[in-house]
Amino acid sequence: MHADEVAIDGGTVRRLVAAQLPKWADLPVRRLPPTGTDNQLFRLGDDLLVRMPRVPGPAETVAFEHDWLPRLAPHLPLPTPAPVALGEPGEGYPFAWTVVPWIEGDNPTEETFDPEEWASGLGAFVRSCREVPGMDGPVTTEGRGGPLPALDGWVRKWTARADTSEVSRDAVLAVWADALDAPAYDGEPRWFHGDLHEGNLLVRDGRLVAVIDWGCAGRGDPAIELNAMWGYVPVVAAETYRDAVGLDDAAYRRARGYALAPAISGWTYYRETAPEISRGALQTVRRLIASLD
Numbered sequence: 001m002h003a004d005e006v007a008i009d010g011g012t013v014r015r016l017v018a019a020q021l022p023k024w025a026d027l028p029v030r031r032l033p034p035t036g037t038d039n040q041l042f043r044l045g046d047d048l049l050v051r052m053p054r055v056p057g058p059a060e061t062v063a064f065e066h067d068w069l070p071r072l073a074p075h076l077p078l079p080t081p082a083p084v085a086l087g088e089p090g091e092g093y094p095f096a097w098t099v100v101p102w103i104e105g106d107n108p109t110e111e112t113f114d115p116e117e118w119a120s121g122l123g124a125f126v127r128s129c130r131e132v133p134g135m136d137g138p139v140t141t142e143g144r145g146g147p148l149p150a151l152d153g154w155v156r157k158w159t160a161r162a163d164t165s166e167v168s169r170d171a172v173l174a175v176w177a178d179a180l181d182a183p184a185y186d187g188e189p190r191w192f193h194g195d196l197h198e199g200n201l202l203v204r205d206g207r208l209v210a211v212i213d214w215g216c217a218g219r220g221d222p223a224i225e226l227n228a229m230w231g232y233v234p235v236v237a238a239e240t241y242r243d244a245v246g247l248d249d250a251a252y253r254r255a256r257g258y259a260l261a262p263a264i265s266g267w268t269y270y271r272e273t274a275p276e277i278s279r280g281a282l283q284t285v286r287r288l289i290a291s292l293d
Contacts, residue, residue, distance in 0.1 A: 008040045008052045008093065015091045017044065021099065024048070035199055037270075037277065038215060048084070049102045052093070059095035061215035062086070066098055068137060069214055072191065075132040078125060079103055079210045103210045105202030110234050113203050119237035121208035122196065123244020126225045132191045137219050144194040144262075145220030148180055148254055151261045158265040166282060171289045172264060178292065179257025183250040189219035196225060197232040223247060226255030230287040231263070231280070256288050263288070 010031045018025040027045035034040065038057075042050040053059035069082035081100035089095055108118050142150035159172050193200075194216030202210040226245055229238045242252065266281035 005054045006094065008054070010042065012091050012093055013042045013044075013050055013052065016087055016093065016097070017050070019090060020087050021085055024099075037274070039213075043102065044099060047102050049081070049100050050087075050097065051100060052097045053095045056095070062096040062098055064138070064217070065214055068217070071135060071137075072129075072132060072214075072217075075128075076125075076211075077128050078208065080214070081210070081212050103202055103212065105204045105209050107198045108201055108203045108208075109198065114206065115234035115237035116240055117206065118201075118203075118208070119233055119241035120244050122201065122211075122228070122233070123241050123246075125208065125211060126193075126196070126222075126245050129193060129225075130190045130222050134189065134191075134219060137191065139189045140218040140220040144216050144258060145192050145218055145224040147184070147221075148257045151257070152176075152180070155257075155261050155264060158268060161268050162264060163268070167285055167289065171292075172260070172285060175256055175260055175288045175292060179254055179260070182253035182257075185221040185223060185251070185254065187222075190222040191217070191219050192222060192224045193217050194224055196228040221251075221254060221258075223251035223254040224258045226252060227259035230256070230259045230291065231284050235287070256291065259284060260288055 010029050013031075014029050017027075017029065024044060027048070028043075029050070030043040032041040032043060038054060040052045040054055042052065044050050053062060063086075066083045066086045069080055073080040073082045079101075081103060083098040083100050085099040087097040087099070106112065140146040155176050156173075159169050159176075162169055162172065193211060193214060195213065196211070200211060200213045201208060202212060226242065226247060229241055233241045247255075263281040263284035267278050267285060270278040270281070
């Protein structure tokens with residue numbers, strides 16, 4: 001999926017656990033099917049999960065999750081997989097890695113989870129996250145949740161590479177221009193997850209039970225969480241989600257910019273290596289363009 005991706009097998013994980021976390025050395029290790037774009041997951045016994053970054057960028061978030069998720073978790077209404085151990089590079093593997101609790105559940109789909117419940121439950125979680133005390137946590141200065149102008153070069157670079165047979169570049173840049181023209185956020189930086197899609201949600205018995213993978217989290221513009229409206233929140237429940245999150249029209253406009261930045265790049269970047277992700281990103285771009293009408 002990535003040119004600089006590191007291959008990780010179960011044998012390497014077993015040796016790392018045995019050498020660094022010997023209390024779990026006898027637990028079975030089972031490689032899970034690849035999901036997402038950043039980490040390879042391994043089940044460790046019945047109650048634990050090993051998260052191994054596959055590329056350098058996500059590897060930089062390991063220390064953040066280890067330091068901050070235990071502090072955030074007590075303030076959140078759903079179980080949060082705060083790391084219970086931090087591993088170091090070794091056995092030819094170059095990155096730090098974590099062990100987190102295993103949380104039972106399934107990713108939601110429109111066929112298995114009521115879209116309105118999806119939207120309202122996730123919106124309520126976002127509001128709770130927004131109210132978590134700052135605790136002097138890191139404030140994002142660029143990227144997700146940071147000032148939108150810092151993403152201008154990124155959006156324009158990937159828009160220039162976009163396939164014009166699929167969407168109009170002018171239409172894409174119109175979405176971006178409207179987001180930049182929206183009033184900037186001038187409030188206190190708020191905690192955000194930053195990557196709310198169905199792969200990072202777990203549901204059980206018809207309820208949202210966990211939000212996982214906090215590698216994009218930080219403090220900044222709360223509008224970042226509205227970007228799920230054009231991504232993975234079902235279309236029929238997008239407005240329900242907007243109402244549940246409860247931000248103003250300026251945040252809605254900025255959120256379109258936050259949604260556009262990863263979608264316009266992901267569409268082209270993953271076209272050959274992860275076609276399903278690429279198609280989802282293209283769908284987001286199209287929904288964003290349609291939302292300007």
